[in-house]
Amino acid sequence: xxxxxxxxxxxxxxxxxxxxxxxxxxxxxxxxxxxxxxxxxxxxxxxxxxxxxxxxxxxxxxxxxxxxxxxxxxxxxxxxxxxxxxxxxxxxxxxxxxxxxxxxxxxxxxxxxxxxxxxxxxxxxxxxxxxxxxxxxxxxxxxxxxxxxxxxxxxxxxxxxxxxxxxxxxxxxxxxxxxxxxxxxxxxxxxxxxxxxxxxxxxxxxxxxxxxxxxxxxxxxxxxxxxxxxxxxxxxxxxxxxxxxxxxxxxxxxxxxxxxxxxxxxxxxxxxxxxxxxxxxxxxxxxxxxxxxxxxxxxxxxxxxxxxxxx
Numbered sequence: 001x002x003x004x005x006x007x008x009x010x011x012x013x014x015x016x017x018x019x020x021x022x023x024x025x026x027x028x029x030x031x032x033x034x035x036x037x038x039x040x041x042x043x044x045x046x047x048x049x050x051x052x053x054x055x056x057x058x059x060x061x062x063x064x065x066x067x068x069x070x071x072x073x074x075x076x077x078x079x080x081x082x083x084x085x086x087x088x089x090x091x092x093x094x095x096x097x098x099x100x101x102x103x104x105x106x107x108x109x110x111x112x113x114x115x116x117x118x119x120x121x122x123x124x125x126x127x128x129x130x131x132x133x134x135x136x137x138x139x140x141x142x143x144x145x146x147x148x149x150x151x152x153x154x155x156x157x158x159x160x161x162x163x164x165x166x167x168x169x170x171x172x173x174x175x176x177x178x179x180x181x182x183x184x185x186x187x188x189x190x191x192x193x194x195x196x197x198x199x200x201x202x203x204x205x206x207x208x209x210x211x212x213x214x215x216x217x218x219x220x221x222x223x224x225x226x227x228x229x230x231x232x233x234x235x236x237x238x239x240x241x242x243x244x245x246x247x248x249x250x251x252x253x254x255x256x257x258x259x260x261x262x263x264x265x266x267x268x269x270x271x272x273x274x275x276x277x278x279x280x281x282x283x284x285x286x287x288x289x290x291x292x293x294x295x296x297x298x299x300x301x302x303x304x305x306x307x308x309x310x311x
Contacts, residue, residue: 001216002026004063006052006096007070009037012111014171016067016209021045023213030058031070034310035299038170052092060103067109067212068096072137077302082136089140094147101154107219109158109212110148112141114201114228114262116161124263125201127161127224145224156219162208163201163228163262167281168288174300178202178278181238182285185245187296195254196235201228201262204276214272221270229274231261240279244286 008017008029020027021042028046029039039047050057052070071089072081079085093110100108117125118132133139148157166178174183177200184191211227232240238249288294299305 001064002062003028003065003067003216004058004060005029005067005069006058007031007068007111009033009039009047009171010035010069010073011169011171011173012165012205012209013069014038014169015205016069016212017045018042019209019213028059028063035171035302035305051088052096053087055092055095055099058096058099060099060105063100063103063105065107065109065216066096066100066105067111067216068093069111071111071140073302077137077306079136080303080306085136086140089137090143090147093140093144097148097151101151105155107156107158107216108148108151109215110144110160112145112159112161112224113138114161114163114226114260116142116145117260117262120260123261125226125260126263127226127266152222156222158215158219158222159224160208160211160215161224161226161262162211163203163226163230165205165208166202166278167205167276168284168294169205172294172297172300173302174296175302177234178237178281179285181234182241182245182282183289183296185241185247186286186289188247190248190250191238191241192250192252193235193238194252196238196251197233198254199231199233199261201226201260202230202232202237202278203228204274204278204281206276207274210275211267211272214270218270225267225270226262226264227267228262228264230278232278237278241282244282 009031026044030048030050032051033049072085115138116131118134131142133142
């Protein structure tokens with residue numbers, strides 16, 4: 001299959017693209033490369049440095065499926081330049097979907113976010129709950145979902161709402177909870193937890209990328225799906241880290257009271273089975289760090305890097 005992956009040089013893309021290539025697909029990646037390109041060359045891989053803000057420059061010739069990962073990632077980065085966030089994460093999605101439909105693309109897989117729900121009191125957050133996004137990043141995801149669903153008569157639209165992703169990637173991110181806490185233990189000898197009681201859903205990077213493979217193989221499974229399998233408090237994640245790296249945990253007050261759980265029963269009912277856990281992610285990060293295959297690089301922190309190098 002000929003697949004276009006936007007944002008394919010990012011945290012998830014750097015794991016997903018090699019998996020697609022291993023399954024025999026021909027992959028074209030379009031990425032602005034704010035954080036670099038960590039994809040190894042491959043005979044079936046074409047990497048284009050470009051932006052989704054210029055859809056006319058993105059070729060859809062022969063493309064059978066689009067995996068749209070590209071966006072200004074996470075709430076604080078989205079708030080740096082709200083106009084750029086709306087243009088990149090919403091307007092560009094609309095233009096890309098329109099172009100895909102006009103070129104006969106059969107499948108469109110979209111990386112939304114579990115954060116579109118906002119703050120929820122429900123014990124289990126399911127796909128049918130009302131969306132109440134609280135940031136520019138969340139709002140662009142919600143709008144993009146609704147735009148894409150308007151194309152479901154033209155192509156198979158598959159929308160994933162991932163939980164917070166954790167685990168190793170060549171284009172690592174050290175600003176997401178599990179990865180951040182693990183690296184703090186390894187480099188600072190102490191973990192600082194703000195609040196701690198907040199519960200967040202998590203998904204291992206191997207499982208979220210396998211989810212895209214699952215949907216590619218099952219084009220008739222359409223609609224919106226949560227992807228998160230472990231709802232764990234921030235303090236419990238920190239305590240789990242100390243099982244691998246025995247350091248002290250310092251708990252301080254926090255103004256961030258967001259706490260929510262996601263339910264992924266709808267996805268599990270399609271036959272998808274997660275293989276890895278938060279504990280696996282922590283262990284893999286510790287092992288890579290001790291083997292000197294991972295270190296705390298500036299471009300592994302989205303917000304700081306964008307402030308200093310991009311915007």
